[in-house]
Amino acid sequence: MTRWEPGARERLNGAALELYARKGFEETTVAEISQAAGLTERTFFRYFADKREVLFAGSELLEQQFVDGAAAAPNDATPIEVVRSAVGASAVFFPDERREYSRLRATIIDANPPLQERELRKMSTLAAALTTALRARGIPESVATLAAQSGVTVFRVSFAQWIAPGSTRPMAHIQRDVFAELGALTGATTAH
Amino acid sequence: MTRWEPGARERLNGAALELYARKGFEETTVAEISQAAGLTERTFFRYFADKREVLFAGSELLEQQFVDGAAAAPNDATPIEVVRSAVGASAVFFPDERREYSRLRATIIDANPPLQERELRKMSTLAAALTTALRARGIPESVATLAAQSGVTVFRVSFAQWIAPGSTRPMAHIQRDVFAELGALTGATTAH
DNA sequence: CTATCTATGTCAGTTACTGACATCACTCTA
DNA sequence: TAGAGTGATGTCAGTAACTGACATAGATAG
16 A cells, blocks of 8 residues: 555565465566565566566675675684684574575575576575685785685585584584584594 | 587587676676577576576586595595595596686676576586595595585686786696695695 | 477577666755 | 755666477488
């Protein structure tokens, strides 16, 4: 009824998630999402750059958390230690309450290549931000890239385990184990 | 003139590359590409699933090379050794003659987020294939994923160095060095 | 020479996305 | 309290990516 009903963005977000889950991503039209939210197509595109972005809003916060976590590492930290600090900081975004929502979202994304592409891009952006943070500490380009990319990989593997069916362990614990596996991979001796 | 002129796919590929480079990806229309190749829009979409795919055809070959390389590793090879073998096998696809072409292609991709997304997806597919190959050797899921992902990262970092301005070193040499950096990252002691 | 097969063309339609402009509700100020 | 902003939304028209259905031209087989 009223124009001006607050929370337009949230309504669009909710309607999109519900429809993507129920009818599928491709089968859902932006017009449908907008209508379900009591808005027009044009308004949808004012809030979200495209049909995919509605599932990825808020990723800047995760990126900021990564960067802050990297900055929190001591000055004499090795590259991998900085990365560990960055990834570890992100764990606060994944409390147990969020697990179910994350599972639903992941189900939708896993079923749609276009959404996977967007997710990969977000991860790539994350890696780039972390690379920049590492470079600012004087770490050379290729090492910074490798370290940052490895960090994002640990993040992704950990996330996958966190939302795995039946999983109940907290994100921080999982991340610790995955970092250990990474170390073992190249035959590291530093147990930490 | 003649319908039936051979090499339709190649003409479309060439026309697309030329136009993307000259006018930009977004500014180029599929109709323009098709016309430049002496074909129709509909035919373009018969050869390529979408406007981006024209730049990524042939990536299955790279994937196959990775898988074959992994298979070529000795039975008692460690995960990282298998990965090294897989990545190393891909070097044959990047002889010096191909460097200029790769540079041009990379320039186009780097300037267009949609193309970056597609590239990331291809790399992701590559990683998945490598993960499967590792799992087939009895390597557990998370280790396989970490190793494969690390391998793809090494591949990407190496490729970036290979096409860097002024770079003339062969791909195989670069990959060797980048693998060494990866090892140093986590404080490995096994020098190769 | 006809039948068939395959690559291409034609056409109509859907939908994501954009720019330009109108309008509505709310706010501030004289 | 009327009237001038101001910001969020609506309306409308348009472009271009992509798809399905069907027509057609050229090659090939029998």
